[in-house]
Amino acid sequence: MMSRKFKPGDWVKVKGTPNNQKMEVLKYIVKKDPFCGPTNNHSYLECVWYQNGARLSGIYH
Template identity: 60%
Template sequence: MARKFKSGDWVRVKGKLIAPKMQVLKYVQKKDSVLGLFDYDSYLECVWYKNGERKSKVYHQNKLTKTIETGGLFKTFLTTPSLSLTQNLK
């Protein structure tokens, strides 16, 4: 089976509305329980962060879809500028 992703790609799990945005780390080997053969081209390890904690999991490449948005595993908190309706014009 041909590889669909490369390290660094941003992916999500297909069909899940609130699936986290994950980054592909690498393809990993997985043993087929029926045939006993190792598969090096179908399973990949992905990483994401939830509440500052690093999570990782192995997924079959057919369960993932590439996302358009990229970058930023961490949440960034942007401060909104405070606007004042009154100005001191002295």
């Protein structure tokens, strides 16, 4: 079994983004490619962050 680098509740930053927004990890997800099917479950994270009072979320590799 592959160990996961992050756990839900961890705070992370995406390198190379202009504002270096801190995000909270929600969970690991299975990203589905329309041609290849499901990808590795241990490589995509769903994260949430707050900006100007709004809750935003995204999926990051």
